Amino acid sequence: MKLQQDLSVCVLLALCLTWSVNGGKILVWHTEASHWINIKPVLDTLVDRGHQVTVLIPSASLFMDSKSSSFHYEPFNVSVSMEEMEKYFDDYIYFSMYEIDQMNNLQMYIKYMDLMRQELKYSLKYLDGIIKSQPIMKKLKEEKYDLLLADPIFPGSELLADILGTPLVFTLRFSLVNNWERHCGQLPAPPSFVPGDMSKLTDKMDFSERVWNTLFYLINDLAIYDVNWKELDKYYSEFKGNHWINIKPVLDTLVDRGHQVTVLIPSASLFMDSKSSSFHYEPFNVSVSMEEMEKYLDDILYFSMYEMDQMNYLQLYIKSMDMMRHDMQYSLKYLDGIMKSQPIIKKLKEEKYDLLLADPIFPGSELLADILGTPLVFTLRFSLVNNWERHCGQLPAPPSFVPGDMSKLTDKMDFSERVWNTLFYLINDLVIYDVSWKELDKYYSEIKGTPTSACELMGKADIWLMRTYWDFNFPHPILPNFKYVGGIHCKPAKPLPEYMEEFVQSSGDAGIVVFTLGSMIKNITKEKGNMIASALAQIPQKVLWRYKGEKPETLGANTRIYDWIPQNDLLGHPKARAFITHGGTNGIYEAIYHGVPMVGIPMFADQPTNMVHMKAKGAALTVDLNFMKTEDLRDAVNTVINDESYKESAMRLSRIHHDRPISPRDEAIYWIEFTMRNKGAAHLRVQAHELTWYQYHSLDVLAFLLTIVLLTTLLFIKACSFCLGKCCGRKGKTKTE
Incomplete structure (x- = not known):
């Protein structure tokens, strides 16, 4: 009891430094067993002092219950049953009571590592229940807590505090070999006189004990890094930070600004997962397995890394065409999962979205925007030879000084390079039309029931957010609805592990x-x-x-x-x-x-x-x-x-x-919200979209002017011939007379 009172006093002193005498809002991280017994008196005292206390409580908890009258509980679901946790706890107790003393050091190390891995696996499942739950995270953000109080025995409180921007106070007895206190809290612990926790040593150590204490620190630090920190670093990094990598920070910011974000996610996705806490996911089924997609990606990588440089131009062309056709085949199967799913389309129509944000690397977003009658914003790095930007977005790209993307040319081209650049544009435009546009036109026309041009639908995009900037790009002409936001995912460096x-x-x-x-x-x-x-x-x-x-x-x-x-x-x-x-x-x-x-x-x-x-x-x-x-x-x-x-x-x-007036992420957010506020951005689209190819290049005007010049020339010649004929005719008559 004395220990609990001392702990209460210490924690209360720490908490009092974080806000004024007025009652604050405190969020408490979930914990178990004696950890809960120790923290509960502190919470009761905080409530008595006028603070609002909310405790996160999992659906499977051995010692916590939500029947306390003192404070509010925020329950969250976990994909672990009570039976699993009880069995794990019993196994741990049995190992500690009956097995550990019968084992040699190697057996004990192997068993303990196994238990640590199991514990981390369960801990991450508990963490999923909070961090990857959209309703929970939304509610926690809205509450605007003044402080997060946590016993770090269950990991994740530091991640939540970082996301919420909330001060964090830890309360703990110790960690194995004081690993957290030393490496994270920077608490000095010289092994010469500070025995590692759980080493069974005192501060009065002879030489052999100091050797053992040092080894005990080192061995357990390595074990904890291998079992815990590596996995936690990976988990935290996946949550906090490719096309998806670029678009995700924008979505997180939109959520923070109060927008409701729904992400369409296929049943087979290599990089996306539906466990993000920030926004809602709308899953759809595709007739492609994860294994197929992984094999296709591996084939692309192998071709690009090892085969491409060994091929002549004809072999390269044939292989590239084959891979592009495969890519289109898979893309249309993904598109089927949305367009040919009546429940999905019905649900999307009922939601009445204000905007569709898409990376056009997968086709179909322009068709969906047209069906839903929703403004469309693209975010992309580039397309092959800028085909989409030029033909659909009407972005000017003179081949004389704008190198086609993937041509490996710069904007400083000699005559032979300008010839190659022009041919590179023409050849790839023909290939893309044959492989992509013909198939998409056919598909879109089938879905809409009327002849439809996929490129024309793509050209109806209100804003094109291009993920480059003039630090990267060569200078080239731009249009009012093309915005350059390169580096959208960049951020200041954080301290290293x-x-x-x-x-x-x-x-x-x-x-x-x-x-x-x-x-x-x-x-x-x-x-x-x-x-x-x-x-x-x-x-x-x-x-x-x-x-x-x-x-x-x-x-x-x-x-x-x-x-x-x-x-x-x-x-x-x-x-x-x-x-x-x-x-x-x-x-x-x-x-x-x-x-x-x-x-x-x-x-x-x-x-x-x-x-x-x-x-x-x-x-x-x-x-x-x-x-x-x-x-x-x-x-x-x-x-x-x-x-x-x-x-x-x-x-x-x-x-x-x-050196720009607004950060790339803020600029992207501005133009997305601009498009929503104004129900589109049609006033930024150039009239070139409404012109035919011969009108765009003024070939009709040129033909008209050439015709005028030709007619004028003909008339002039005729007039001269007539005049000469008259003159010559009179002279002939005079001589005859």
Whole structure:
């Protein structure tokens, strides 16, 4: 009882520092067993002092109940039954009482690791019940709590406090080897005289005990990192931060501004999941399995990484056409899941949405907007040779100085490059028409029951939010309804996890190199892995490499491999010297945001073109994955680090990125809300949409003027002939007479 009173006094003193004498609103994280027994007297006292206390309580709880009269409970559902929790608790008790003393250290370690993994699995299911519950999160945000009080025995309170923007107070007895207190709270704990919790040691240790205490700290810190922190970092990162990566921050902001957001999500999705807390999901079934989509994606990656460079132009053309047809086939199956589902269409019509926001990478959003009579806003990075932007959005793109996207050209072209650029536009326009537009026109016409042009429907989009900016783009003509919001996902760097910060700091003045090939590339061949590792081992910088393949045999002491890295936070670290990247737009924009020079290893899609842009702007070098040698990668990294011009160019792009009147995310939000307020943005659409191709290019006017000139010329010739004939005729008659 004395312990509880002391705890109450300490916590109350901490709480009193967070608000004035007026009653505050306190949210309490769920807990169990003696942890609940200890925190409950504090809550009772807070209620007596005039504070409103709300306790989160799971549907499966062994010790908590919602019958207390003192404070309000906020229940949430978890996908764990009471029986499962009771069984886990019994297993843990049985292990602690009867098994642990019969085991050697190795057996005990293996069993304990297994129990820790099970506990984390259950903890994350409990966390899902709060963080990934839209009603719960909406309600918690609306309440505007003054403080979150938590016993961190169940993880997630720190994530919730961060999302709610609420001060956080922890109350706890201890953590294993004081891991949380030392690494998260920065509490000093010299192993020479501070025994690790659960080590069974006192502060009076002889030499052998101090050795054991130090090992006890190290072994358990490694175990906790492997079992807990890695999984929690991944969970928190997935929730907090590709097309979906770019659009999700916009949706979160829209929710924060009071809008109701509904996301259509297919039954087979590689990157989206329906557990986000921020917005509502409307699932629809598709006749495509997850396995099919994974295989298709793997085929694309394999083709792009290993086959493409070995093919001639004809083979490349045939393979690309085949893959584009496959892509269209899958896209139409996804579209069937919405357009040919009567319940889905009926429900969408009944909701009377104010706006449809879409990335047109998957076709059909323009058809749905037309059926629902809803304003449409696109958000996209680009289309092949800017086909959608030019033909549907009417964005001018003269081939004389606007390189077609994926052409690998810059805006500074000589004659031969301008010829190639023109042919690149023409050939790809014909291919896209044959593979995409013909099929979409047929599909859209079938759905609407009248002849329909998919491109014309796409052209009815009110706003095009282009996910690039002039720090990345070459200058080119724009239209009033095209808004450039590149870097929409970028944000300031946060502190690194302590284990990673320690490695980064060990780099000294040399600094670090961040290396990732993106979220889609899980590994590369063993040969390539060894070649890359050998190159990285020869540079003085420490390297943080996101890589899931087999550990390379040539991995240097300066290089560490991670399943996941906080890319943005590493690029924003003062010791970041270079970024080795596959050339994805998201990663490039984070490098621009933080002013870090790049070495590109582009593989597919827009990556080669992206790196052409960065190289042309002086902020990057590129190497070819299939043809590079160890010294090529090593020399490229050394060059971008040691040649100051690359850093200067990267910083110049960073200044351009930051020097705008409104952040890219705020600009995107403004134009989305603008479109809703004004029921569309038809006044920003150019009249070119209403013209035929020959009117657009003024060919009818040119033909008319040429006809006038021709007729005038003919009349002039006729008149001259007539006059000459008259004159010559008179002279002839005079001579005859």
